[in-house]
Amino acid sequence: MNATAARPPSLQGKRILIAKPGLDGHDVGAKVIALALRDAGADVIYTGLRKAPGFIARVAVDEDVDAVGLSILSGSHNELVTQTLEELRTLGAEDIPVFVGGTIPADDQSTLRAKGVRGVYTSEIPLDDVIASVAELLS
Amino acid sequence: MSDETSTPLGIDRRALARSLSQVVRASVDATLQDAEVSHSAAPRIGVTGPPGVGKSSLVARLARHRVERVAPLAVIAIDPTSPNSRGSLLGDRIRMDTVADDPRIYIRSLASGQTQDGLSDNLPEVLATIDGFGFAEIIIETVGVGQSEYAIRQLADVELLVLMPGSGDVVQAMKAGIIETADVIVVNKADLPGAEATANDLRSVLGRRRARSSPPIVLVRHDDDKGLHELSGMIDDALAKSVRSGGELERRCRFNRYRVHMLAVRRLSEVLGSLPASRFAEHPAIVYRDLLTRLIESPRGRG
Numbered sequence: 001m002n003a004t005a006a007r008p009p010s011l012q013g014k015r016i017l018i019a020k021p022g023l024d025g026h027d028v029g030a031k032v033i034a035l036a037l038r039d040a041g042a043d044v045i046y047t048g049l050r051k052a053p054g055f056i057a058r059v060a061v062d063e064d065v066d067a068v069g070l071s072i073l074s075g076s077h078n079e080l081v082t083q084t085l086e087e088l089r090t091l092g093a094e095d096i097p098v099f100v101g102g103t104i105p106a107d108d109q110s111t112l113r114a115k116g117v118r119g120v121y122t123s124e125i126p127l128d129d130v131i132a133s134v135a136e137l138l139s
Numbered sequence: 140m141s142d143e144t145s146t147p148l149g150i151d152r153r154a155l156a157r158s159l160s161q162v163v164r165a166s167v168d169a170t171l172q173d174a175e176v177s178h179s180a181a182p183r184i185g186v187t188g189p190p191g192v193g194k195s196s197l198v199a200r201l202a203r204h205r206v207e208r209v210a211p212l213a214v215i216a217i218d219p220t221s222p223n224s225r226g227s228l229l230g231d232r233i234r235m236d237t238v239a240d241d242p243r244i245y246i247r248s249l250a251s252g253q254t255q256d257g258l259s260d261n262l263p264e265v266l267a268t269i270d271g272f273g274f275a276e277i278i279i280e281t282v283g284v285g286q287s288e289y290a291i292r293q294l295a296d297v298e299l300l301v302l303m304p305g306s307g308d309v310v311q312a313m314k315a316g317i318i319e320t321a322d323v324i325v326v327n328k329a330d331l332p333g334a335e336a337t338a339n340d341l342r343s344v345l346g347r348r349r350a351r352s353s354p355p356i357v358l359v360r361h362d363d364d365k366g367l368h369e370l371s372g373m374i375d376d377a378l379a380k381s382v383r384s385g386g387e388l389e390r391r392c393r394f395n396r397y398r399v400h401m402l403a404v405r406r407l408s409e410v411l412g413s414l415p416a417s418r419f420a421e422h423p424a425i426v427y428r429d430l431l432t433r434l435i436e437s438p439r440g441r442g
Contacts (some may be wrong), residue, residue: 037226055236
């Protein structure tokens with residue numbers, strides 16, 4: 001409505017699930033990403049802490065999301081990401097892109113990408129760059 | 140699609156989820172072309188109330204209780220769309236994890252969109268689509284409302300108004316609002332102090348009304364299912380009464396009236412949105428007449 005208002009939202013009409021698999025209890029990062037995605041125009045579904053990969057995959061299917069973002073700080077990213085991708089495949093939903101945020105060592109980042117993860121975002125990456133990257137992933 | 144995505148009740152969840160996305164994204168013209176007429180709409184329970192009174196948790200508990208008798212069951216949870224970014228944060232599921240894994244329950248989060256009546260833009264079409272998949276009951280959770288967003292009345296068979304202890308001021312403020320349309324009033328979080336006082340406030344406000352008989356008031360606690368079961372029984376009574384009072388035709392006409400209303404409102408927004416801001420420098424009467432002309436000339440879509 002206001003022509004002078006910031007840059008145009010890039011994620012309008014996109015549905016994105018932000019989920020926290022595993023046992024770590026820190027969801028500040030997940031919430032920051034969720035709010036930033038919303039501010040870029042996306043409908044963001046947030047499920048809360050400590051969700052099983054099977055649960056996340058079922059929610060992704062039921063909500064027909066355009067992408068799933070996993071926030072993992074526990075160090076178990078390799079296992080949790082593998083399981084989530086498997087669960088999505090079981091539900092015939094392997095076409096839903098998955099991105100991962102959290103403390104992911106450089107070596108593991110390429111491992112995750114090789115498994116099919118479409119974006120890996122560590123806390124050093126500026127928020128605007130993360131949003132731009134997700135927007136590109138979904139364009 | 141594949142068997143794995145089907146529930147034991149034969150609902151292809153992926154197909155349903157995708158149909159709903161299409162319906163939600165559709166323009167008015169596309170909606171009119173694909174509009175499904177639901178001949179047998181499942182009973183609809185509307186749950187409304189101010190923010191923070193525990194609507195999502197209550198909906199989850201109700202769904203878990205009722206699905207033992209009424210399955211499959213769909214839940215529509217609506218959260219507000221940001222007027223700035225047009226994005227939304229749909230967090231109702233955080234309070235619904237106890238039922239999100241039940242294959243007999245389908246939960247869908249919706250953003251309110253342009254609508255400011257507590258519901259979401261294409262809700263009538265969403266409900267018709269869900270009906271097409273054979274659900275036995277639908278629970279609709281509105282956005283947290285103030286006092287005047289009683290559109291849910293138009294789309295639901297039963298309307299629950301959820302409050303909590305300490306809602307006394309709210310009750311006073313609501314004297315002329317949704318409190319008048321509710322079929323059942325829930326004092327949720329009744330383990331907190333002041334539950335009885337809130338119920339009494341409600342009784343005294345409702346007692347002063349002449350036109351309609353007062354809706355029942357029920358206290359629900361998180362640590363005890365007695366109130367919840369009582370509430371479920373009240374819903375059954377209200378559903379039975381709603382069918383008796385108007386019959387199926389009246390019900391369908393009421394649903395369709397709101398549906399047509401929403402289509403017209405959405406079309407109006409589409410046309411308004413297509414006008415450049417500078418148009419509004421002209422006299423309102425001129426712009427208004429032009430707007431009406433454009434509404435009538437609205438293209439009847441592709442073939």
